[in-house]
Each structure stands twice: as C-alpha cells, then as structure tokens.
Amino acid sequence: MTENDELLLLRALLRASDYGVLLSDASRRDRLCNRRFCEMFELESVDVLQAQPEYVRLHLAARLKDPAGFLETLDFVYADPVRVLEDEVELISPKRRLLRRYTAPVTDQQGNIVGRLWTFLDITRTRSTEDKVRAQAVQLKEQSRQLASALKIVTGRLDKVENTLTLTQQQLFETEKLSAVGLLAASVAHDIRNILTPLTIELTLADQNDPAARAESLDAMRRQVDSLSLLTHRLLALAKPDTLERVPTDVCALVTRITALVQAQAALENVVIAYAAPRCLPLVPADPIQLDQVLVNLVLNAIQAMRATNGGTLTLTLDQHAGGLRLRVADTGPGIPLPLRKRLFDPFFTTRPDGAGLGLFSCRRIVQAHGGTIQVRSTPSRGTQFAVWLPIAAAL
Ligand SMILES: Nc1ncnc2c1ncn2[C@@H]1O[C@H](COP(=O)(O)OP(=O)(O)OP(=O)(O)O)[C@@H](O)[C@H]1O
Numbered sequence: 001m002t003e004n005d006e007l008l009l010l011r012a013l014l015r016a017s018d019y020g021v022l023l024s025d026a027s028r029r030d031r032l033c034n035r036r037f038c039e040m041f042e043l044e045s046v047d048v049l050q051a052q053p054e055y056v057r058l059h060l061a062a063r064l065k066d067p068a069g070f071l072e073t074l075d076f077v078y079a080d081p082v083r084v085l086e087d088e089v090e091l092i093s094p095k096r097r098l099l100r101r102y103t104a105p106v107t108d109q110q111g112n113i114v115g116r117l118w119t120f121l122d123i124t125r126t127r128s129t130e131d132k133v134r135a136q137a138v139q140l141k142e143q144s145r146q147l148a149s150a151l152k153i154v155t156g157r158l159d160k161v162e163n164t165l166t167l168t169q170q171q172l173f174e175t176e177k178l179s180a181v182g183l184l185a186a187s188v189a190h191d192i193r194n195i196l197t198p199l200t201i202e203l204t205l206a207d208q209n210d211p212a213a214r215a216e217s218l219d220a221m222r223r224q225v226d227s228l229s230l231l232t233h234r235l236l237a238l239a240k241p242d243t244l245e246r247v248p249t250d251v252c253a254l255v256t257r258i259t260a261l262v263q264a265q266a267a268l269e270n271v272v273i274a275y276a277a278p279r280c281l282p283l284v285p286a287d288p289i290q291l292d293q294v295l296v297n298l299v300l301n302a303i304q305a306m307r308a309t310n311g312g313t314l315t316l317t318l319d320q321h322a323g324g325l326r327l328r329v330a331d332t333g334p335g336i337p338l339p340l341r342k343r344l345f346d347p348f349f350t351t352r353p354d355g356a357g358l359g360l361f362s363c364r365r366i367v368q369a370h371g372g373t374i375q376v377r378s379t380p381s382r383g384t385q386f387a388v389w390l391p392i393a394a395a396l
C-alpha cells in the first residue's frame, strides 16, 4: 500500500467514523478534524483549520455544560504531552448530549510527540439505555423487596389463621366431647329416674301387701337397687365409650321381670298388661342391663301415653323373626301424629311436660349397639307399636 493509498483510506475512515476526531499539533494548534466533529459542535472545518489557537476550544467550551472544567482539563492534558485521558463531557448546545472524550499524544515514526489526538463519541443513547436498565434493576429490586415483605406478612397471617384453626378445632373437639358426655350423662340420669319411679311405687305398696307379695316386692326392689348401682358405675365410666357386656340373655325372663316391675304403676294408670311369648325361645347375646333400659323406656312410654285415654291395654309380644328375636310393645293410646314420628328418636324430643326426651334416643342407641333395629308403627286414636329386633347370633 502506497503512502497515498494510506492517506485515502485514512480519509475515508475519518469521514465514515461515528467518532468526532480532532488533531492538534505540538504547539496546541488545531490542524485537522472530521465531519462528525464539525456536526457535533456546529463547526465548519475551515473554521478549525484557519482559526486562532483559542478559537476551537472557546467555541467548544461555550457549548458544554461545564466550560470552566473543560478548559481546566485542556490545560491539565497539554501540561503533560504524554498524558492519556478518557472521560465524559456534557454538551448542551445544539442539543443535550453526553460525549465520551478521549485524548492521547500522536508520535511520528521516530517516536517524537508531534501532536495530540482528540476523539468524541456520542453515548447519549447507550447511556440512557444503561440508565433505564439500571433504573429497572433498581425498580425490580425494590419490587422484589416489597413482594418479599408482603409475602412475609401473608405467611405470618397464614400462620395465625392456622393457629386459630387448630385452636378452634381443639375447642370444637372439646365441645363435642363435652356435649356427648352431657348427653350420655342425661341419658343415664334418665335411666336412673326410670328405675326410681317404679321403685318408689313398690315402696309405697310394700306396706299394704301380704307377706308373700311383700317378699316379691322386696326382691323386685333389690334388683332395681342393683340396677341403680350398676348405672352409677356406668355414669362414672362415662369417659369410656359405650361398651356392651354381652351375655347369653333370656329375653323372655327379662320381659317377665320388667312386667312385674311396672305392674303396680300400670294398675295405677288403669292399664292392663298382656304378655304373649312362645314357650321356648333362644338366648340372645345381649347386655341385660341395657336391654332392661330399652324395655322400661318403651313400657313407661306406653303407660304414659294411655293416660290420655284413661288407660287401655299394653300388649307385649315376643317371637322369633328373620333370624332374630322380636319384641313388640303395643298400646291402645292416642297414637303419634305423622310429623312427630320422624323426630321420636331425636335426643331431647318430648311432648311431655316432665319428659327429658331421652328415652327413645337411648333405646335406639342400645338396640343399634346390639346390631338390632327399632321401628315404630302408629295409627292415630288406635294406638302405637314399637318393635325391637335383636339378632340371635352376635354381630361381630
Ligand atoms: N307409646 C307412645 N304413644 C304416644 N307417644 C309416644 C309413645 N312413646 C313415645 N311417644 C312420644 O315420643 C316422645 C319421646 O319419647 P321419649 O321416651 O324419648 O321421651 P319422653 O318420654 O318424652 O321423656 P323421657 O326422657 O322421660 O322418656 C314422647 O314425649 C311422646 O310424645
């Protein structure tokens, strides 16, 4: 490449460059600049080349944000011919721009410093993009900080909700446990009262009976006292779930015993008791004390119902039916209206002023615990019948 070719190439490069280029000689006189430089600072290239030594720097300073700083830097740079410097200057005219400035000495082939090169690059757009990215990064950081603290608050609240839920659950559990215990306690108290009522009657009648009847009456009373003591044990054992003490039970004997027990009360209420059972019936695996409660409840209900009809007949029937033993308790009372029939077994459902509404509820509980069923049939003004069915083979 000839020297002329090099010059051509250099000139083409200078013309095409994005850099504004200025070349000054060793005596600080500006000698050469490219088109981009002139555009940046609103200069004609002739101005640069023919200008007085101070002209270009003053022209430039007038267009910069910090003219004094600019002139100081020039003195600083020219004070040391080998100094290299790179910094930024802010242009305010003709437009607000940010320029990256670079300066370094120019040497000839022998290495002698013959002048100084200045370049200026417009970095406004790059910087604003950088600034935007930086601002976005700051914003993102702030947002993530806010999110993190919001998350912390939400987590805290969730923890509180969870704690409250656990507490509520425990309280609910306690309440349910308590109400179940309360229910059982009431049911046992009710059973006790059902034993006490005939017992009191037996006691009043005991005086008037002949010696044989009195002995029988005392026997009945002893059995009821036994039942009472067993019930007390049940009451004390309320914390435990209901357990059945199943033994082979002669239901026929049980019915006879209860019939005898309520006989006196039935007589007072003008109720005649009829009892029918086949001679030979199988034993049933059952808890006799609990079955006692079922029968007492059903029989007392029937007698109480027949007050409305000034007495009547209470028919007890025992037979074998569908693989089990069926006990039917029928009265000739007023019957139960259909809407009430659905609620009979609900706890605390009663139509009697002195009733607790727990008799049928505990009847069903006991029968179901034996794997049996209890059903009601009633015809208004013709009476009611409760049928209890108990399996002969013990349910697993
Ligand atoms: N044989 C019956 N004839 C008519 N109504 C009956 C009969 N048996 C039960 N009932 C009705 O069912 C209701 C509930 O009976 P349940 O034995 O559960 O409670 P209670 O007899 O009212 O009170 P207690 O808890 O003292 O037994 C009774 O109040 C009554 O209205």
Ligand SMILES: [Mg+2]
Pocket (backbone or CB within 6 Å): 297, 300, 301, 355, 358, 359, 360
């Ligand atoms: Mg009752």
